[in-house]
Amino acid sequence: MLKAGCRIALLLLLGSTALGLVPLPARLNASFFGLFGGKQQPPPGWILHKQTVSLSKTDLAAAERPCANWSWVAGITDMAFAAGAHIEQQYLVDRLYGGSVCLPSPGDIGDLAQRISHDYVLEDGQKFRLEAQFSSGAPTQADPLILALRQDRPPMLLWRERVYLLTGMSYDEYIAPTGNKMFMVTELKLFDPAAEEGKHEASFLRERDDPNDLNGWVTVTVYPK
DSSP, X not given: OHHHHHHHHHHHHHHHHHTTSXXXXXXXXXXXXXXXXXXXXXXXXXXXXXXXXXXXXXXXXXXXXXXXXXXHHHHHHHHHHHTTOOOOHHHHHHHHHSSSOOOSOOOOHHHHHHHTOEEEEOTTSOEEEEEEEEEESSOSOSHHHHHHHHTTOOOEEEETXXXXXXXXXXXXXXXXXXXXXXXXXXEEEEEOTTSOTTOXXXXXXXXXXXXXXXXXXXXXXXXXX
């Protein structure tokens, strides 16, 4: 049985390698079964390790107004701050929405990501280029989320059209006899910028919540000038 399991694992690994999905030697690799694993189970012989990863500091700023567009802006300014740039929420709200309006939706996230991706020269002397990347739907791999958290760079997740920042994650790490790894996320720990004081923490649980309700995710990179 163990030999059969090893053969299956090796075939999976070789197939993924041939497609350019899993390089050798083993490192942080994409899960064969998607971010949450679904109902799939790894082949026999894979060893399970329960893992967690989180931001080393979670001094995230809430939205200055409890509105969807301000929540989006708060998420962006929090991500920019983690990457080394300080942008006032009011600054972005004025430029994206023409003033201090309170809206039930931030608007098209892909379009907004493009609109904030440019060079900045701020009054306090900061000069940098910001690039925001939006991907629709749930993340398909755990790797970029794990790496972002290890680097203290919280990505933004859209869950039922609401903005959250990822602050931590629990996941199952499976290690094959070949040394290859795959990950199945069990919990996403989140920060809700628009929630009331004391209620900012939220969780997405694999056993409770629907991955189809994850509408997309955003990353921000800052390049000093």
